[in-house]
Amino acid sequence: MGSTTNAEPAPYWNPYAAGFALGLVLLATYVLFGWGLGSSSAPTRLAVAAMDVVAPAYTEAHGYWGAYVAGGENPLQDWMVFEVIGVFFGGIVGAYSSGRMQMSPAVDKGPRIGSGTRLTAAFAGGIILGFAARLARGCTSGQALTGGAVLAVGSWAFMLAVFAGAYATAPFIRRLWR
């Protein structure tokens, strides 16, 4: 057990090749399942499932959450939940096969900040991202990748906005990474 730093990790793929491969995966999911890739629905549904256990009446009556549990449906019985489980498993296999599996508690960050700052920033960014994903009904995988691939106008608008927003805010958070 432990990190595999004593073994030489395999080199990263060429990014264009990896992108093409990801595109093929996206095509395959459309062909096989009729759905594209995505991810933000999965934690949403997990949250709804937890809410349904703790406060079922509130969840059912809610204008937004209620749709996920209407008709006694289990919010976890959904394509995206299992796709995300698959992503988890695929990530494990990929990390292990390339020698990048790390079971240590080290935090990836730049040299000028502490782990606490980094984790807090990640948490805050995650909350903003989650809110935005629900507002836009998708995140970079659902909107930019999948929606962009089928040339949906809203998805392209989302993608351009993501780049613009990232470009505008990057100078202010440079310290987290450099």
Place this chain on the structure above:
Amino acid sequence: MEPGLVEVIHGRHNPMIDGAHGMHVWGWEVPVYLFIGGMVAGATILLALYELRFKEKPTSLSAQLVPWLLLPLMGIGLLALLVDLEYPTHVYRFFLAFQPASPMSWGGWLVLTVNAVWVAMGLGSLSATTQDWVLARSGPVAGVLRWAFDMGEAYRKPILWTALAFGVGVGIYTGLLLGTLVARPPWNTAILPPLFLTSGISSGAALMLLMPLSDKEQHTFVRWDAAAMAIELVLIVVMVISFVTGSAADQAAGHVFLGGHHMPAFWAIVVGGGLIVPLLLAGFEIAKNRPLTRLSPVLVLIGGFTLRWIIVVAGQEASFASLAMAH
């Protein structure tokens, strides 16, 4: 379904038997026991095979102590079974009778006797160093323990073969118990006993791979675990095929795995996470000599438990009687 059947008004509403989701006489207690029972049986088989094959005792302290660990683990499983009984004060009745046609009767006697087998096996599993450590601290009973250790060593081979037989018995009887019930089509397959056995073997290996083992033990159990998982994958595929190509009841059972609401969890968590991913990781571990992770055994254990859970739930949902009225 009978041709043209439009409506059925059924006057029976027996608790636990009839309801929106069908029968639910066996709850969480049964999958918990099935999982623990399979796991301890698998560990028994692997340890016995290891010593018989290599003609030497396992050297790591963990492997020496595993037979003793199986006693409380099985105790938890049996406690779950006791909780499941509707007439628990009559539990002793299991041991006043032997019904050869009832796998549950076989099982009752097996799980009672296997504890003695584990004690006998455990006595002989301890290395000389460990035995001395125990004797030094055992005060007045040191003499009895010395005698017990000697007996465990003297009869080691018969004990190991007995342990192997009991491991197979405990690992397979639960599959027979469910598999012989025609009334529950998703259980009614001859594949279930060997499926439960191999699932138990891989769970037992996973349990031991979570502990610090010697290099040779780890090397061996990873490979035997991989073999068990590969066989289990084949058995699952064969089981689904045999359901889909079988009688009407069999096909309805096959629907559970190929279209019912258990399908995603079965293929994602049991087959994907519990078998394919650990197999791939084991393959990389063997081929590229990567160090072992604790993640793989954990995935196997989760997959093994989920397999038992889904099978127990699905078998009760799809009853022979309900198949005639719903599809």
Place this chain on the structure above:
Amino acid sequence: MTTDKRYVMTMDTTKCVGCQACVFACKSENNVPEGYARDWIVETVQGQFPNLSAEIRSERCHHCSNPPCVYACPTGASFIGEGGIVMVNHDKCTGCKACIAACPYDARFIHPDGYADKCTFCAHRVARGDQPACVTVCPTESLTFGDLFEPDAKVSKLLASRKFKVMHEDAGTEPNLFFLI
């Protein structure tokens, strides 16, 4: 278990009106707990409007000649009694529910006192020469009970002269509840 009698029941689906008298008689005779039923009425409608047909059946344990519930029982609590009536010895029952899982007709249930329970063909009444409660009370005489090995018994004559069916024959349990159609 004696082999000189084979008790069976016939249920004439052309006469049953679904009045539930058999259900109430059984509950009363056998102190069946509230919410539970040892026998019950099933009504099925078949076909497509306007070509519809209905069948009404009074069902219960089929007292099979090849009873999987008896084989599954680990303590011998489930056994085959006089005339082939499948019975449960409450003292030996542990409530393990193997018999309940084994029945293709889902005819058994767990009594609130903890043991497995089901229709007994009113064995206590049969032992003193009476008929089961459901048979006695049926207003259309659609239920008949008797010894199949007795050629003059009404059941034997009915089964020799009428068309009949059994339920879930493919389960292979050799049920002894025959539905006259």
